[in-house]
Amino acid sequence: MRTIDWVDGAVELVDQTRLPGECVMLRLHTVAELVDAIQRLAVRGAPALGVAGALGVVLAGGDPAEIAGLRAARPTAVNLAWGVDQAVAHLAEGHEAVLAAALRVRDDDIAACLAMGERGADLLEGDRLRIMTVCNTGGLAAVERGTALGVVQTLHERGRLAEVLALETRPLLQGARLTTWELARMGAPHRLIADSAGPYLLAKGEVDAVLIGADRIAANGDTANKIGSYALALGAERAGVPFIVVAPETTIDPATPSGEHIEIEDRGDEEIVTVHGVRVAPEGTRALNPAFDVTPHDLITAIVTDKRVIRP
Known part of the structure; x- marks a missing residue:
């Protein structure tokens, strides 16, 4: 089971506030929904926040205000801002490049955890x-x-x-x-x-x-x-x-x-x-x-x- 992923144009993640009673997947289409999930700890943990930050930039579509709000959603974990920055670096190349960068952050995290x-x-x-x-x-x-x-x-x-x-x-x-x-x-x-x-x-x-x-x-x-x-x-x-x-x-x-x-x-x-x-x-x-x-x-x-x- 993946805690967070990109599925058919949206961010899907486990709502950790519902565990251990029930395992519920959230499907998020907007940056506002993702920021809310981050701040109420539906998604948490430094590596997961890095992935959330990168995928959130895909949802933002280049909107500077939304990207800034996402980057500042939680201040202590450096991975959130890092993940945002990894995707932002490809904004000038278009949507597909941003998505590819975000998916690399996801895949690199999987490999890093194994290592x-x-x-x-x-x-x-x-x-x-x-x-x-x-x-x-x-x-x-x-x-x-x-x-x-x-x-x-x-x-x-x-x-x-x-x-x-x-x-x-x-x-x-x-x-x-x-x-x-x-x-x-x-x-x-x-x-x-x-x-x-x-x-x-x-x-x-x-x-x-x-x-x-x-x-x-x-x-x-x-x-x-x-x-x-x-x-x-x-x-x-x-x-x-x-x-x-x-x-x-x-x-x-x-x-x-x-x-x-x-x-x-x-x-x-x-x-x-x-x-x-x-x-x-x-x-x-x-x-x-x-x-x-x-x-x-x-x-x-x-x-x-x-x-x-x-x-x-």
């Missing part, structure tokens, strides 16, 4: 590995297979996976809703844990490696990823457990010198004070809701891309 899975599995030593991960980094975050969860899938296919401990990933529960759904589909053994249990289980020796994705990697290796990643990095450092970032080469942003220059999206009060529309805090409660945090490069054991292994 990351192989390279990441080769990097990890030992059999019957116990992996911890946060958020969702599988096929739902890309086109197929995914980044960090793509490594997990390769380990599972090689018979080297003992178990995955997936953090629930508050406030939107991408780990509970999406990662467990994908792990179940691939038949990989897994258990779900509360976010705050991660560092404790690392300290107890329950984990052989932490694998995360990335939304932007600065030039010095500082990495922005889903909120909760930094806490795992600190716990992994103390426990002596490898902490590995898995992301396509396109997620590395040489124009961003370090993590302090990465814009972190705050998604507002509602996601914190409610859970699936049910209020869990008193009326009038305000919240801080950073969607991402930044892990300093000195806490990262390795960055695995589709082209290389970087040791910050």
